Amino acid sequence: MSVAPAPAPTAATERVSGTGPRPRTRRRGRWGTQIFLTAVALGFLAPLLLAVYASLRPYDETAEEGYFSWPKTLSFDYYQQAFTDSEMTKYFVNTLIIAVPGVLVVLFLASFVAFAVSRLRMRGGIVLVMIFTAGNLLPQQVIITPLYTVFNKIELPYWMSDSYLMYDSYWAVLAVQIGFQLGFCVFVLANFMRTLPQEIIEAAVVDGAGVWTQYWRITLPLCRPALAALGTLQFTWMYNDFLWALVFINTGDKLPITSALNNLSGQFFTDYNLLAAGSVIVAAPTIIVFLLLQRHFIAGLTLGSAKG
């Protein structure tokens, strides 16, 4: 933080103030900024690199030398162990069972609500958007207690839940994920749809299109960028969720991957290198998704704030 970058004049100031002592300060400022940002960026990457590095080294070695030392042995043993002993694959499947339908249902319902509010211009629509949005802003713990109680009372047939209850089933986590994320998606999509030209809908109405056609055939295709962005973001969030499954799922075998990671830390002894390998395995898909779909990812977050 000690490097306070000197003010770099914009193109405009340069044009106005002309030459003088300023270009030199500017160059020095640029260098300072450059060095500072490089340091910060590397600092932000360092913990991740440390996790990767630790996961490749045996526990005995790092226990003696610490994580910050030259390696004697590097191996993928922990990754193998994570996949064979801890059956990570199974937990990945559990995550997909929850996140894939979750994202699809959330996007479908939220886009319809957003459509009804911002395209059909229903009265009271803004109140509806607010009720959804405010719901997304509550701390999760506020809704846990009653849901925990209710899910323990809702009986489901065996083919839906082998516990015969909504508690300890994927349905519980799925329902909560959908309910909780609806708010954010409605908010973002309603803002996005407001920027679409209203004439398209009017033309469709003149042609006799019903509500469903206006929604499914006309509005949704225009929302593809927003849906891609939100879908990427929502998938990551549901994938990253830790709390819901922890509270609503009791059987270890049903846990999604992020919550299952907690099992790698033992009651009395924790092999942190194994935990590092597990963290890298769990983080890898989100990082890959981010690197591939960075544009969508950032668009998803900023759609909500940059309003049309």
Added chain:
Amino acid sequence: MSLTSTRGDRGRRRRGARRFNRRDRVVLAVLLGLAILIDLFIIWGPTVASIGLSFTSYDGIGDITWVGLDNYRTAFTEYPQFWPAVRHNLMWLGFLGLVATPFGLFLAVLIDRGVRFSRFYQSAIYLPVVLSLAIVGFIAQLVFSRDQGALNALLGRQDNPIDWIGDPDINIWMVMIAAAWRHTGYVMILYLAGLKAVDASLKEAAAIDGANERQTFFRVVFPTLRPVNVIVMVITVIEALRAFDIVYAINRGRNGLELLSVLVTDNIIGEASRIGFGSAIAVVLLVFSLGFVVTYLVQELRGEKNR
């Protein structure tokens, strides 16, 4: 909702002939109804129920007995973890709000000036945001662990190691740094988007009027970022009140890492199953957050009127 929609319906009918036919109404009722039902069943119903349960001694099995304010009294006066948890939540809020958020804004301003390699900086700083907070907790242990951690090695303290995570006096600060690692990038991205949308002629006009860069930023650019500021404020508050995963992944929120969210979870899914009491703590959390949520909604409504 059905009430408002029919009213809207009737209002429209004056202009057009019939706006919705029967099929349209069925589609609207089913899909809007489903979304609203889910929202009520999962979010607002339980919120109200939490408030109700907080006045009872419900334990999940027996009868629901009304105990008035007893749970709150117990929490405020007897429950030893309550005040430390409140303090930690407030510290968390202060740290994110006064350190991580301004730092994110600062980075956004630097990157927005168009430095070279800005894509790299942006991605690197943003990367932690895609990680689960639980993973942030696990990675923090690698950095801060007493015997093997990188921090002690960097400081050259292997012989006299500091237990960054185990010492209840300092561990909350380490965890907050880990949380800030993730929060900074989030704030930065939001401000970068906001800064891109600022009209360049504003800055030029300020420069012509002789404003230096600092004045231009604080007097001209920053005020136009108001919508982003509101979103960032809401996110900061919500993140601080929701903080749970990191501490739970590290040590289940004990030994100096108590948070209100942990206390609620412990009281409900722990063996004690003190649902009434857990709800009371949840309501405290709710009251904290509602202040900010309402501020935000008022802001939104005002924006809506100006639209």
